[in-house]
Amino acid sequence: MTTVMLDNGAYTAKVGYISEMNPKIIPNCVIKAKTVRNRIFIGNQIDECKDLSGLYFLLAFQKGYLTNWEIEKQVWDHMFGKNELAVNFEESGFIVTESYLNFKSIQESIDEIFFEEYQVPFLFRCNPSYLIQYKQQRKKKNLFCCLVVDSGYSYTHVVPYHNGRAVKMAMRRISIGGKILTNHLKEVISYRQLMVMDETHVINQLKEDTCFVSQDFYADMNLAKQKGPSNKIALDYVLPDYAHIKRGHIKEPDTEINSSEQIIRVCNERFSIPELLFHPSDIGIHEMGIPEAIAYVIGLCPEELQPFLYLNIILTGGNSCLPGFRERVFKDLRTLAPDHFEINVRLDDSPIQASWQGGCLLGNSPDFTNHIVTKDQFDEHGVGICQEMFNY
Structure with a gap:
């Protein structure tokens, strides 16, 4: 018997066998591109899309809960398929994370899909913090x-x-979470400089590349008001054109301006956007x-x-x-x-993979069998045994 660890996050799913060092990190969504009309991209198939401008994301999660089972099943089938993990369900049990404060109906659906559709021999389900x-x-x-x-x-x-x-x-x-930060950054840039409301993927990369958390908000705000070289906050970010530039990047200071490059200048947005994590009331979240x-x-x-x-x-x-x-x-x-x-x-030494790594440690521990529900137990007792056992 092997064990597959699936950290099923709303943004990315981290999946792999517990014997592996690192998981596959796969976007938990189905993606359509304006420039490619004849196919959809599932999870990490987005790497095959040559033009990432104007992407349309079909998400399995809404407001932190797994609600679109059609999308999620497509992502799971892709992850467990022969081109990714190539899971043999008859010989592979699962550790699966779920949403915090999850609804009972969603929990029951997860249990039924793994036991009845995938026919896995055993399952353990919990939220990531456990x-x-x-x-x-x-x-x-x-x-x-x-x-x-x-x-x-x-x-x-x-x-x-x-x-x-x-x-x-x-x-x-x-x-408040990463989605709100990215959406608010899109609004700010669209209002101040360039219409980017359809460029979620690009602006999310810009956020990851340039934003930081201020240790003294007002001091950094005063610094961002300075002109010229004394302003250490302002940066120029080169947007991808998907012909020569595949991913946006920070423009090096004192380099020549290329007329073909499309640039967004970020200044106080670099720290005012992450500030929402500390003061959600700034955007009306009381x-x-x-x-x-x-x-x-x-x-x-x-x-x-x-x-x-x-x-x-x-x-x-x-x-x-x-x-x-x-x-x-x-x-x-x-x-x-x-x-x-x-x-x-x-x-944590690996903040994004922390729960996946914890699941691998649990799956390799001697007392792991005390946590699981087997297929025979599920067939005999139904979803009630899962509700009883997975009460963490």
């Missing part, structure tokens, strides 16, 4: 408390753990920022656990890859936490 904290437990012995901050595509979740179990009454969600949410969640936990939770805060998810993210969370949290509490905020 596998992230399991990875931390394996790395750091006697870690009985930790707080997972998972800032992903649709939402940011703050989940405290005690002895391997989530403190569910304290778990909280912030309605919720706490990430540091406030961390302090609030820890305050909801039993008093004897609070100092240990402050000592073990783990940051994961795509947004945590932004430069300066960890330092800013620590800085803001230090002003909110009680003075006598020591704070330790750690960025």
Whole structure:
């Protein structure tokens, strides 16, 4: 028997056998291109598209939940097919991640697809934070408390753990993630410079290449107002033309301007867009920022656990890859936490793959069989046995 680990994120799916070092990272969507009318691109087939301008994304997830099963099945069939993993379902069990605070109907659909359509011999389903904290437990012995901050595509979740179990009454969600950052950056650039509302793929790359988290917002804003060389914030970003430039890139300073290049100048957008993670109210989302949410969640936990939770805060998810993210969370949290509490905020060594790696560790552990539901158990008890076993 082999085990396949599927971290089924809203933006990308990370999939691979638990014996492998790294997963395949595949966009969790079906893509149509304006320039290619005769086919669709599933997941990483987008690499075969020569012109990435004006892409139309068909997403399996809406607002953080798996709702479009037709799209998801196409992506899964592609991932598990002979051109990718070439999974033999009769001999391969699965570890699958699901959305946080997931609906029971979605959970039942996942279980039914794997057991009834794919006919897998066993399944384990949980949300990503469980596998992230399991990875931390394996790395750091006697870690009985930790707080997972998972800032992903649709939402940011703050989940405290005690002895391997989530403190569910304290778990909280912030309605801001990478999708909102990219969409807001598209709006700002379209208003100030160039219409890019249809260029989600390109602007998402621009965000990843140029944005950072400010440690002193007002000081950086004053610096961004400067003229000439004293402005260390402003950058020129060369957009791809898909003839000579396949991917956008930052233009090197003091290089000659090529008249054929299309350039977007980014200045205060570089840090004002990620600032939404800390002040969602800037765009009318009346919720706490990430540091406030961390302090609030820890305050909801039993008093004897609070100092240990402050000592073990783990940051994961795509947004945590932004430069300066960890330092800013620590800085803001230090002003909110009680003075006598020591704070330790750690960025996972692989923020995007953290839950996949945790799943591989769990799948290779001696007690893994205590977590799974087998096909025979599912056939006998139905989806009820999954609801009972996967209550993490």
